[in-house]
Amino acid sequence: MRKRNACTICAVRQKALCRGLPEDQQGRLNRTAYHRHYDAGRFISGADQRQDWFATVLSGVIKLTKSLPDGRQQIVGLLFPADFLGRPFRGRSPFTAEAATAVELCCLDRCHFEDLLQKTPGLSQLFLERTLDEVDAAREWMFLLGRKTAEEKVASLILLVARRLRRAGADGGAERPAVHWDFPLSRTEMAEYLGLRIETVSRQIRALRSAGAIEVAEGRAIIVRDLAALERMAQKECE
Amino acid sequence: MRKRNACTICAVRQKALCRGLPEDQQGRLNRTAYHRHYDAGRFISGADQRQDWFATVLSGVIKLTKSLPDGRQQIVGLLFPADFLGRPFRGRSPFTAEAATAVELCCLDRCHFEDLLQKTPGLSQLFLERTLDEVDAAREWMFLLGRKTAEEKVASLILLVARRLRRAGADGGAERPAVHWDFPLSRTEMAEYLGLRIETVSRQIRALRSAGAIEVAEGRAIIVRDLAALERMAQKECE
Protein backbone atom coordinates (compact mmCIF):
# COMPACT_ATOMS: atom_id res chain seq x y z
CA MET A 1 0.00 0.00 0.00
CA ARG A 2 2.82 2.38 0.74
CA LYS A 3 6.16 3.07 -0.79
CA ARG A 4 8.42 6.07 -1.15
CA ASN A 5 9.41 7.67 -4.37
CA ALA A 6 11.52 10.52 -5.66
CA CYS A 7 9.90 13.75 -6.90
CA THR A 8 12.48 13.99 -9.65
CA ILE A 9 11.03 11.03 -11.48
CA CYS A 10 7.41 11.92 -10.73
CA ALA A 11 5.17 11.70 -13.79
CA VAL A 12 3.07 14.71 -12.87
CA ARG A 13 5.70 16.97 -11.29
CA GLN A 14 5.42 19.55 -14.10
CA LYS A 15 1.72 19.98 -13.46
CA ALA A 16 1.11 19.11 -9.85
CA LEU A 17 0.89 21.52 -6.97
CA CYS A 18 4.35 20.59 -5.75
CA ARG A 19 5.99 22.76 -8.36
CA GLY A 20 4.95 25.72 -6.22
CA LEU A 21 7.61 24.68 -3.72
CA PRO A 22 11.26 25.71 -3.79
CA GLU A 23 13.62 22.77 -4.33
CA ASP A 24 14.78 22.43 -0.75
CA GLN A 25 11.21 22.27 0.51
CA GLN A 26 10.41 19.75 -2.18
CA GLY A 27 13.14 17.55 -0.80
CA ARG A 28 11.77 17.81 2.72
CA LEU A 29 8.27 17.05 1.50
CA ASN A 30 9.54 14.08 -0.39
CA ARG A 31 10.91 12.51 2.77
CA THR A 32 7.46 12.31 4.30
CA ALA A 33 5.45 11.60 1.15
CA TYR A 34 4.31 8.08 0.34
CA HIS A 35 2.28 6.39 -2.34
CA ARG A 36 -1.06 4.67 -2.09
CA HIS A 37 -2.86 2.51 -4.58
CA TYR A 38 -6.61 1.95 -4.90
CA ASP A 39 -8.40 -0.47 -7.16
CA ALA A 40 -11.30 0.75 -9.25
CA GLY A 41 -14.43 1.25 -7.19
CA ARG A 42 -12.65 1.55 -3.86
CA PHE A 43 -13.62 4.06 -1.26
CA ILE A 44 -10.85 6.61 -0.68
CA SER A 45 -12.08 9.22 1.73
CA GLY A 46 -15.39 9.97 3.24
CA ALA A 47 -17.97 12.62 3.68
CA ASP A 48 -17.77 13.98 7.19
CA GLN A 49 -14.88 11.81 8.17
CA ARG A 50 -11.56 13.11 9.41
CA GLN A 51 -8.75 12.76 6.89
CA ASP A 52 -5.20 13.26 8.10
CA TRP A 53 -3.55 13.36 4.72
CA PHE A 54 -3.83 15.06 1.34
CA ALA A 55 -2.74 13.68 -1.99
CA THR A 56 -1.77 14.41 -5.54
CA VAL A 57 -3.25 12.08 -8.13
CA LEU A 58 -0.46 10.32 -10.01
CA SER A 59 -2.62 8.18 -12.25
CA GLY A 60 -6.24 7.18 -12.61
CA VAL A 61 -9.48 9.05 -12.07
CA ILE A 62 -11.25 9.82 -8.79
CA LYS A 63 -14.90 10.75 -8.47
CA LEU A 64 -16.25 13.05 -5.77
CA THR A 65 -19.82 12.25 -4.89
CA LYS A 66 -22.62 13.40 -2.70
CA SER A 67 -25.53 11.16 -1.87
CA LEU A 68 -28.78 11.29 0.01
CA PRO A 69 -30.13 8.61 2.33
CA ASP A 70 -32.87 7.87 -0.20
CA GLY A 71 -30.28 6.63 -2.66
CA ARG A 72 -29.98 9.58 -4.96
CA GLN A 73 -26.36 10.18 -5.84
CA GLN A 74 -24.54 12.83 -7.82
CA ILE A 75 -20.93 13.02 -8.89
CA VAL A 76 -19.85 16.59 -8.20
CA GLY A 77 -16.31 16.45 -9.48
CA LEU A 78 -13.66 14.34 -11.14
CA LEU A 79 -9.97 14.32 -10.29
CA PHE A 80 -7.41 13.50 -12.98
CA PRO A 81 -3.64 13.04 -12.73
CA ALA A 82 -1.89 16.06 -11.16
CA ASP A 83 -5.10 17.09 -9.39
CA PHE A 84 -5.21 17.54 -5.66
CA LEU A 85 -7.35 15.54 -3.27
CA GLY A 86 -8.32 16.94 0.09
CA ARG A 87 -9.83 19.87 1.91
CA PRO A 88 -7.26 21.95 3.78
CA PHE A 89 -8.26 23.97 6.85
CA ARG A 90 -11.31 21.87 7.55
CA GLY A 91 -11.18 18.44 9.05
CA ARG A 92 -13.70 16.83 6.81
CA SER A 93 -14.84 17.27 3.28
CA PRO A 94 -18.58 17.23 2.59
CA PHE A 95 -18.06 14.79 -0.28
CA THR A 96 -16.96 11.22 -0.73
CA ALA A 97 -13.96 10.31 -2.88
CA GLU A 98 -13.94 6.99 -4.70
CA ALA A 99 -11.61 5.49 -7.26
CA ALA A 100 -13.33 5.45 -10.66
CA THR A 101 -10.40 3.58 -12.17
CA ALA A 102 -7.31 2.13 -10.54
CA VAL A 103 -5.67 5.07 -8.81
CA GLU A 104 -2.17 5.94 -7.67
CA LEU A 105 -1.80 8.70 -5.10
CA CYS A 106 1.13 10.58 -3.65
CA CYS A 107 0.14 11.37 -0.09
CA LEU A 108 1.26 14.13 2.23
CA ASP A 109 0.74 14.62 5.90
CA ARG A 110 -2.11 17.01 6.59
CA CYS A 111 -0.35 19.13 9.20
CA HIS A 112 2.85 19.29 7.25
CA PHE A 113 1.09 20.42 4.10
CA GLU A 114 -1.11 22.99 5.83
CA ASP A 115 1.99 24.32 7.47
CA LEU A 116 3.77 24.56 4.15
CA LEU A 117 0.73 26.26 2.65
CA GLN A 118 0.92 29.00 5.25
CA LYS A 119 4.66 29.45 4.98
CA THR A 120 5.15 29.21 1.23
CA PRO A 121 3.54 32.05 -0.72
CA GLY A 122 4.28 30.37 -4.05
CA LEU A 123 2.50 27.20 -3.04
CA SER A 124 -0.37 29.08 -1.50
CA GLN A 125 -0.87 31.16 -4.61
CA LEU A 126 -0.72 28.15 -6.91
CA PHE A 127 -3.25 26.39 -4.73
CA LEU A 128 -5.51 29.43 -4.78
CA GLU A 129 -5.38 29.67 -8.56
CA ARG A 130 -6.28 26.02 -8.88
CA THR A 131 -9.13 26.39 -6.47
CA LEU A 132 -10.46 29.36 -8.42
CA ASP A 133 -10.31 27.24 -11.55
CA GLU A 134 -12.25 24.55 -9.75
CA VAL A 135 -14.97 27.02 -8.86
CA ASP A 136 -15.22 28.03 -12.50
CA ALA A 137 -15.35 24.41 -13.61
CA ALA A 138 -18.05 23.60 -11.07
CA ARG A 139 -20.10 26.54 -12.30
CA GLU A 140 -19.72 25.51 -15.91
CA TRP A 141 -21.04 22.13 -14.87
CA MET A 142 -23.94 23.81 -13.13
CA PHE A 143 -24.89 25.25 -16.48
CA LEU A 144 -24.73 21.81 -18.02
CA LEU A 145 -26.89 20.28 -15.29
CA GLY A 146 -29.46 23.04 -15.36
CA ARG A 147 -29.81 23.84 -19.01
CA LYS A 148 -28.45 21.23 -21.36
CA THR A 149 -30.35 18.40 -23.02
CA ALA A 150 -29.39 14.78 -22.47
CA GLU A 151 -27.58 14.60 -25.79
CA GLU A 152 -25.60 17.78 -25.10
CA LYS A 153 -24.73 16.50 -21.66
CA VAL A 154 -23.28 13.25 -22.93
CA ALA A 155 -21.36 14.96 -25.72
CA SER A 156 -19.99 17.51 -23.25
CA LEU A 157 -18.84 14.79 -20.89
CA ILE A 158 -16.98 12.92 -23.59
CA LEU A 159 -15.26 16.12 -24.63
CA LEU A 160 -14.39 17.00 -21.05
CA VAL A 161 -12.82 13.62 -20.40
CA ALA A 162 -11.00 13.71 -23.73
CA ARG A 163 -9.45 17.06 -22.88
CA ARG A 164 -8.56 16.22 -19.32
CA LEU A 165 -6.98 12.93 -20.22
CA ARG A 166 -5.06 14.62 -22.98
CA ARG A 167 -3.81 17.26 -20.63
CA ALA A 168 -2.91 14.66 -18.04
CA GLY A 169 -0.97 12.72 -20.66
CA ALA A 170 2.79 12.65 -20.49
CA ASP A 171 3.14 14.79 -23.59
CA GLY A 172 3.00 18.36 -22.43
CA GLY A 173 1.92 19.44 -25.87
CA ALA A 174 -1.21 19.70 -27.92
CA GLU A 175 -4.41 21.23 -26.68
CA ARG A 176 -6.39 19.05 -29.06
CA PRO A 177 -8.30 16.41 -27.11
CA ALA A 178 -7.50 12.75 -27.28
CA VAL A 179 -9.50 10.85 -29.86
CA HIS A 180 -9.14 7.28 -28.72
CA TRP A 181 -8.95 6.08 -25.17
CA ASP A 182 -10.58 3.99 -22.51
CA PHE A 183 -13.41 5.84 -20.92
CA PRO A 184 -12.77 6.05 -17.17
CA LEU A 185 -16.42 6.00 -16.13
CA SER A 186 -19.10 3.34 -16.24
CA ARG A 187 -22.54 4.15 -17.65
CA THR A 188 -23.81 4.45 -14.11
CA GLU A 189 -21.10 6.96 -13.26
CA MET A 190 -21.69 8.95 -16.42
CA ALA A 191 -25.35 9.16 -15.45
CA GLU A 192 -24.45 10.22 -11.93
CA TYR A 193 -22.24 13.00 -13.21
CA LEU A 194 -24.75 14.25 -15.78
CA GLY A 195 -27.90 14.17 -13.68
CA LEU A 196 -29.43 11.51 -15.93
CA ARG A 197 -30.46 7.85 -15.74
CA ILE A 198 -28.26 5.12 -17.06
CA GLU A 199 -30.75 4.22 -19.80
CA THR A 200 -30.80 7.77 -21.07
CA VAL A 201 -27.01 7.85 -21.25
CA SER A 202 -27.03 4.63 -23.19
CA ARG A 203 -29.55 5.99 -25.68
CA GLN A 204 -27.68 9.25 -26.17
CA ILE A 205 -24.43 7.41 -26.79
CA ARG A 206 -26.24 5.46 -29.45
CA ALA A 207 -27.45 8.75 -30.93
CA LEU A 208 -23.91 10.15 -31.03
CA ARG A 209 -22.80 6.92 -32.62
CA SER A 210 -25.50 7.05 -35.27
CA ALA A 211 -24.57 10.63 -35.99
CA GLY A 212 -21.03 9.47 -36.68
CA ALA A 213 -19.51 11.64 -33.98
CA ILE A 214 -18.08 8.80 -31.93
CA GLU A 215 -17.52 5.08 -32.04
CA VAL A 216 -17.50 2.68 -29.14
CA ALA A 217 -15.14 -0.25 -29.18
CA GLU A 218 -13.83 -3.11 -27.13
CA GLY A 219 -14.32 -2.66 -23.42
CA ARG A 220 -14.96 0.96 -22.56
CA ALA A 221 -13.00 2.45 -25.42
CA ILE A 222 -14.43 5.51 -27.11
CA ILE A 223 -13.18 6.82 -30.40
CA VAL A 224 -13.93 10.37 -31.41
CA ARG A 225 -14.69 10.12 -35.12
CA ASP A 226 -15.81 13.65 -35.77
CA LEU A 227 -14.56 16.14 -33.21
CA ALA A 228 -16.30 19.10 -34.81
CA ALA A 229 -19.63 17.31 -34.80
CA LEU A 230 -19.16 16.32 -31.17
CA GLU A 231 -18.39 19.90 -30.23
CA ARG A 232 -21.43 21.07 -32.12
CA MET A 233 -23.58 18.60 -30.23
CA ALA A 234 -22.14 19.76 -26.94
CA GLN A 235 -23.07 23.34 -27.80
CA LYS A 236 -19.39 24.17 -27.93
CA GLU A 237 -19.58 24.08 -24.17
CA CYS A 238 -17.60 21.96 -21.85
CA GLU A 239 -15.20 22.02 -18.93
CA MET B 1 -21.12 56.75 -8.48
CA ARG B 2 -18.02 56.97 -6.34
CA LYS B 3 -17.29 58.06 -2.85
CA ARG B 4 -14.77 57.16 -0.20
CA ASN B 5 -15.54 55.62 3.09
CA ALA B 6 -13.79 54.48 6.23
CA CYS B 7 -13.25 50.80 6.97
CA THR B 8 -13.92 51.43 10.63
CA ILE B 9 -17.58 52.12 10.01
CA CYS B 10 -17.96 49.43 7.35
CA ALA B 11 -21.06 47.30 7.84
CA VAL B 12 -19.40 44.08 6.71
CA ARG B 13 -15.90 44.55 8.09
CA GLN B 14 -16.29 41.67 10.56
CA LYS B 15 -17.08 39.24 7.78
CA ALA B 16 -15.42 40.58 4.66
CA LEU B 17 -12.08 39.55 3.30
CA CYS B 18 -10.44 42.74 4.53
CA ARG B 19 -10.20 41.42 8.06
CA GLY B 20 -7.33 39.27 6.79
CA LEU B 21 -5.24 42.44 6.59
CA PRO B 22 -3.18 43.95 9.40
CA GLU B 23 -4.42 47.39 10.46
CA ASP B 24 -1.77 49.42 8.69
CA GLN B 25 -2.44 47.68 5.41
CA GLN B 26 -6.13 48.19 5.94
CA GLY B 27 -5.49 51.90 6.16
CA ARG B 28 -3.53 51.90 2.94
CA LEU B 29 -6.20 49.91 1.20
CA ASN B 30 -8.82 52.28 2.43
CA ARG B 31 -7.13 55.21 0.74
CA THR B 32 -7.58 53.66 -2.67
CA ALA B 33 -10.94 51.98 -2.11
CA TYR B 34 -14.11 53.59 -3.36
CA HIS B 35 -17.80 52.73 -3.45
CA ARG B 36 -20.05 51.98 -6.37
CA HIS B 37 -23.79 51.70 -6.54
CA TYR B 38 -25.84 49.68 -9.02
CA ASP B 39 -29.58 49.66 -9.42
CA ALA B 40 -31.40 46.34 -9.58
CA GLY B 41 -30.95 44.64 -12.92
CA ARG B 42 -27.81 46.54 -13.90
CA PHE B 43 -24.89 44.88 -15.55
CA ILE B 44 -21.81 44.93 -13.30
CA SER B 45 -19.05 43.01 -14.99
CA GLY B 46 -18.90 40.85 -18.00
CA ALA B 47 -17.97 37.47 -19.24
CA ASP B 48 -14.68 37.64 -21.08
CA GLN B 49 -14.21 41.30 -20.45
CA ARG B 50 -11.26 42.83 -18.67
CA GLN B 51 -12.04 44.03 -15.19
CA ASP B 52 -9.49 46.24 -13.46
CA TRP B 53 -11.05 46.16 -10.05
CA PHE B 54 -12.38 43.77 -7.43
CA ALA B 55 -15.04 44.44 -4.85
CA THR B 56 -16.60 43.46 -1.58
CA VAL B 57 -20.38 43.46 -1.54
CA LEU B 58 -21.62 45.91 1.08
CA SER B 59 -25.33 45.45 0.51
CA GLY B 60 -27.66 43.82 -1.97
CA VAL B 61 -27.42 40.62 -3.97
CA ILE B 62 -25.44 39.93 -7.14
CA LYS B 63 -26.10 37.09 -9.55
CA LEU B 64 -23.40 35.41 -11.58
CA THR B 65 -24.73 34.03 -14.83
CA LYS B 66 -23.66 32.11 -17.84
CA SER B 67 -25.65 32.18 -21.03
CA LEU B 68 -25.59 30.61 -24.46
CA PRO B 69 -26.22 32.44 -27.72
CA ASP B 70 -29.49 30.51 -28.09
CA GLY B 71 -30.89 32.28 -25.05
CA ARG B 72 -30.49 29.63 -22.41
CA GLN B 73 -29.28 31.19 -19.19
CA GLN B 74 -28.23 29.80 -15.84
CA ILE B 75 -27.39 31.58 -12.63
CA VAL B 76 -24.27 29.87 -11.30
CA GLY B 77 -23.78 31.79 -8.12
CA LEU B 78 -25.18 34.47 -5.82
CA LEU B 79 -23.14 37.03 -3.92
CA PHE B 80 -24.43 38.39 -0.63
CA PRO B 81 -23.04 41.15 1.61
CA ALA B 82 -19.40 40.51 2.63
CA ASP B 83 -18.86 38.32 -0.41
CA PHE B 84 -16.10 39.03 -2.87
CA LEU B 85 -16.59 39.87 -6.54
CA GLY B 86 -13.86 39.25 -9.05
CA ARG B 87 -11.41 36.72 -10.42
CA PRO B 88 -7.81 37.39 -9.33
CA PHE B 89 -4.89 36.22 -11.47
CA ARG B 90 -6.95 36.05 -14.60
CA GLY B 91 -8.01 39.06 -16.61
CA ARG B 92 -11.52 38.01 -17.25
CA SER B 93 -14.11 35.95 -15.50
CA PRO B 94 -16.09 33.44 -17.53
CA PHE B 95 -19.33 34.66 -15.98
CA THR B 96 -21.42 37.79 -16.01
CA ALA B 97 -22.22 39.67 -12.81
CA GLU B 98 -25.51 41.54 -12.56
CA ALA B 99 -27.24 43.30 -9.72
CA ALA B 100 -30.24 41.25 -8.58
CA THR B 101 -31.25 43.97 -6.14
CA ALA B 102 -29.82 47.43 -5.60
CA VAL B 103 -26.17 46.84 -4.78
CA GLU B 104 -23.46 48.72 -2.97
CA LEU B 105 -19.86 47.72 -3.61
CA CYS B 106 -16.54 48.60 -2.06
CA CYS B 107 -14.05 48.48 -4.91
CA LEU B 108 -10.33 47.87 -4.89
CA ASP B 109 -7.77 48.28 -7.59
CA ARG B 110 -6.94 44.96 -9.22
CA CYS B 111 -3.15 45.35 -9.19
CA HIS B 112 -3.10 46.62 -5.66
CA PHE B 113 -5.21 43.77 -4.37
CA GLU B 114 -3.33 41.08 -6.26
CA ASP B 115 -0.16 42.55 -4.88
CA LEU B 116 -1.54 42.46 -1.35
CA LEU B 117 -2.70 38.92 -1.89
CA GLN B 118 0.83 37.83 -2.68
CA LYS B 119 2.41 39.74 0.15
CA THR B 120 -0.05 39.09 2.93
CA PRO B 121 -0.25 35.46 4.03
CA GLY B 122 -3.24 36.12 6.26
CA LEU B 123 -5.25 37.61 3.43
CA SER B 124 -4.20 34.93 1.02
CA GLN B 125 -5.19 32.18 3.41
CA LEU B 126 -8.54 33.75 4.16
CA PHE B 127 -9.19 34.11 0.46
CA LEU B 128 -8.24 30.50 -0.11
CA GLU B 129 -10.58 29.27 2.60
CA ARG B 130 -13.41 31.26 1.10
CA THR B 131 -12.71 29.94 -2.32
CA LEU B 132 -12.71 26.39 -1.02
CA ASP B 133 -16.08 27.09 0.57
CA GLU B 134 -17.32 28.36 -2.78
CA VAL B 135 -16.27 25.14 -4.47
CA ASP B 136 -18.20 23.19 -1.86
CA ALA B 137 -21.24 25.39 -2.29
CA ALA B 138 -21.12 25.06 -6.07
CA ARG B 139 -20.93 21.29 -5.72
CA GLU B 140 -23.86 21.19 -3.34
CA TRP B 141 -25.79 23.13 -5.94
CA MET B 142 -24.74 20.63 -8.57
CA PHE B 143 -26.48 18.00 -6.52
CA LEU B 144 -29.59 20.13 -6.40
CA LEU B 145 -29.56 20.71 -10.15
CA GLY B 146 -28.91 17.10 -11.01
CA ARG B 147 -31.02 15.21 -8.53
CA LYS B 148 -33.69 17.24 -6.81
CA THR B 149 -37.31 17.62 -7.82
CA ALA B 150 -38.84 20.98 -8.65
CA GLU B 151 -40.45 21.24 -5.23
CA GLU B 152 -37.24 20.39 -3.41
CA LYS B 153 -35.37 22.89 -5.52
CA VAL B 154 -37.66 25.76 -4.67
CA ALA B 155 -37.71 24.87 -0.98
CA SER B 156 -33.91 24.63 -0.96
CA LEU B 157 -33.56 28.01 -2.59
CA ILE B 158 -35.81 29.71 -0.09
CA LEU B 159 -33.82 28.16 2.74
CA LEU B 160 -30.52 29.14 1.18
CA VAL B 161 -31.56 32.75 0.79
CA ALA B 162 -33.02 32.83 4.29
CA ARG B 163 -29.74 31.60 5.75
CA ARG B 164 -27.51 33.82 3.70
CA LEU B 165 -29.53 36.93 4.38
CA ARG B 166 -29.56 36.09 8.04
CA ARG B 167 -25.84 35.66 8.11
CA ALA B 168 -25.35 38.86 6.18
CA GLY B 169 -27.53 40.70 8.67
CA ALA B 170 -25.92 43.15 11.04
CA ASP B 171 -26.56 40.89 14.01
CA GLY B 172 -23.64 38.56 14.21
CA GLY B 173 -25.72 36.10 16.14
CA ALA B 174 -28.20 33.38 15.51
CA GLU B 175 -27.72 30.63 12.98
CA ARG B 176 -31.45 30.26 12.59
CA PRO B 177 -32.52 31.54 9.19
CA ALA B 178 -34.60 34.63 8.73
CA VAL B 179 -38.33 33.97 8.55
CA HIS B 180 -39.67 37.13 6.97
CA TRP B 181 -37.93 39.19 4.36
CA ASP B 182 -38.08 40.49 0.82
CA PHE B 183 -36.98 37.87 -1.61
CA PRO B 184 -34.05 39.23 -3.64
CA LEU B 185 -34.86 37.30 -6.83
CA SER B 186 -37.66 37.53 -9.34
CA ARG B 187 -39.46 34.39 -10.47
CA THR B 188 -37.40 34.45 -13.62
CA GLU B 189 -34.19 34.57 -11.61
CA MET B 190 -35.33 31.81 -9.30
CA ALA B 191 -35.99 29.66 -12.35
CA GLU B 192 -32.60 30.52 -13.80
CA TYR B 193 -30.86 29.48 -10.61
CA LEU B 194 -32.81 26.25 -10.21
CA GLY B 195 -32.70 24.99 -13.76
CA LEU B 196 -36.48 25.29 -14.07
CA ARG B 197 -39.03 27.35 -15.98
CA ILE B 198 -40.73 30.30 -14.41
CA GLU B 199 -44.15 28.62 -14.53
CA THR B 200 -42.83 25.62 -12.64
CA VAL B 201 -41.38 27.86 -9.94
CA SER B 202 -44.72 29.59 -9.62
CA ARG B 203 -46.54 26.28 -9.24
CA GLN B 204 -44.10 24.96 -6.67
CA ILE B 205 -44.36 28.11 -4.62
CA ARG B 206 -48.09 27.60 -4.62
CA ALA B 207 -47.52 24.03 -3.46
CA LEU B 208 -45.31 25.20 -0.59
CA ARG B 209 -47.94 27.75 0.25
CA SER B 210 -50.75 25.18 0.26
CA ALA B 211 -48.62 22.96 2.45
CA GLY B 212 -48.41 25.79 4.96
CA ALA B 213 -44.62 25.99 4.82
CA ILE B 214 -44.45 29.54 3.54
CA GLU B 215 -46.60 32.54 2.86
CA VAL B 216 -46.12 35.16 0.21
CA ALA B 217 -47.03 38.74 0.94
CA GLU B 218 -46.92 42.23 -0.41
CA GLY B 219 -44.29 42.72 -3.09
CA ARG B 220 -41.74 39.95 -3.00
CA ALA B 221 -41.97 39.24 0.68
CA ILE B 222 -41.77 35.61 1.76
CA ILE B 223 -42.69 34.46 5.24
CA VAL B 224 -41.47 31.12 6.49
CA ARG B 225 -44.42 29.73 8.40
CA ASP B 226 -43.12 26.28 9.15
CA LEU B 227 -39.35 26.03 9.01
CA ALA B 228 -39.27 22.32 9.80
CA ALA B 229 -41.70 21.56 7.00
CA LEU B 230 -39.69 23.64 4.58
CA GLU B 231 -36.51 21.80 5.53
CA ARG B 232 -38.28 18.51 5.11
CA MET B 233 -39.39 19.52 1.64
CA ALA B 234 -35.86 20.55 0.75
CA GLN B 235 -34.59 17.12 1.82
CA LYS B 236 -32.70 18.78 4.66
CA GLU B 237 -30.25 19.79 2.00
CA CYS B 238 -29.14 23.21 1.11
CA GLU B 239 -26.00 25.22 0.73
Added chain:
DNA sequence: CGTGTCCTTGAGTGGCTTCAATCAGTGTGG
Protein backbone atom coordinates in the same frame (compact mmCIF):
# COMPACT_ATOMS: atom_id res chain seq x y z
C1' DC C 1 -23.46 -24.04 -17.48
C1' DG C 2 -25.40 -21.12 -14.08
C1' DT C 3 -24.77 -16.62 -11.87
C1' DG C 4 -23.74 -11.82 -11.66
C1' DT C 5 -22.63 -7.38 -13.59
C1' DC C 6 -22.97 -4.06 -17.02
C1' DC C 7 -25.05 -2.39 -20.90
C1' DT C 8 -28.69 -2.08 -24.34
C1' DT C 9 -33.29 -1.79 -26.08
C1' DG C 10 -38.37 -1.35 -25.88
C1' DA C 11 -42.85 0.36 -24.18
C1' DG C 12 -45.40 3.26 -21.32
C1' DT C 13 -45.64 6.92 -17.89
C1' DG C 14 -45.00 11.21 -15.62
C1' DG C 15 -42.89 15.60 -14.40
C1' DC C 16 -41.57 19.52 -16.26
C1' DT C 17 -41.99 22.32 -20.27
C1' DT C 18 -44.45 24.78 -23.80
C1' DC C 19 -47.96 27.53 -25.33
C1' DA C 20 -51.47 30.56 -24.18
C1' DA C 21 -54.67 33.27 -21.56
C1' DT C 22 -55.57 36.01 -17.51
C1' DC C 23 -54.62 38.95 -13.63
C1' DA C 24 -52.36 42.41 -10.76
C1' DG C 25 -49.54 46.38 -10.41
C1' DT C 26 -47.43 50.45 -12.39
C1' DG C 27 -46.68 54.14 -15.38
C1' DT C 28 -48.29 57.22 -19.28
C1' DG C 29 -51.00 60.27 -21.78
C1' DG C 30 -55.33 62.32 -23.06
Added chain:
DNA sequence: CCACACTGATTGAAGCCACTCAAGGACACG
Protein backbone atom coordinates in the same frame (compact mmCIF):
# COMPACT_ATOMS: atom_id res chain seq x y z
C1' DC D 1 -60.14 60.20 -13.97
C1' DC D 2 -59.94 56.45 -17.14
C1' DA D 3 -58.07 54.00 -21.23
C1' DC D 4 -54.05 51.86 -22.64
C1' DA D 5 -49.70 49.66 -22.63
C1' DC D 6 -46.25 47.03 -20.36
C1' DT D 7 -44.10 43.96 -17.10
C1' DG D 8 -44.11 40.13 -13.81
C1' DA D 9 -46.74 36.48 -11.81
C1' DT D 10 -50.32 33.03 -11.96
C1' DT D 11 -53.11 29.43 -13.86
C1' DG D 12 -54.71 26.03 -17.36
C1' DA D 13 -54.17 22.64 -21.08
C1' DA D 14 -51.42 19.94 -24.06
C1' DG D 15 -46.99 17.97 -25.40
C1' DC D 16 -42.47 16.02 -25.00
C1' DC D 17 -38.21 14.57 -23.00
C1' DA D 18 -36.29 11.90 -19.77
C1' DC D 19 -37.74 8.51 -16.32
C1' DT D 20 -39.58 3.98 -14.92
C1' DC D 21 -40.29 -0.64 -15.53
C1' DA D 22 -39.07 -4.70 -17.84
C1' DA D 23 -36.69 -7.89 -20.77
C1' DG D 24 -32.75 -9.46 -23.18
C1' DG D 25 -27.73 -9.54 -24.73
C1' DA D 26 -22.62 -9.56 -23.82
C1' DC D 27 -19.07 -10.91 -21.03
C1' DA D 28 -16.54 -12.58 -16.92
C1' DC D 29 -16.15 -15.81 -13.29
C1' DG D 30 -16.56 -20.02 -10.60
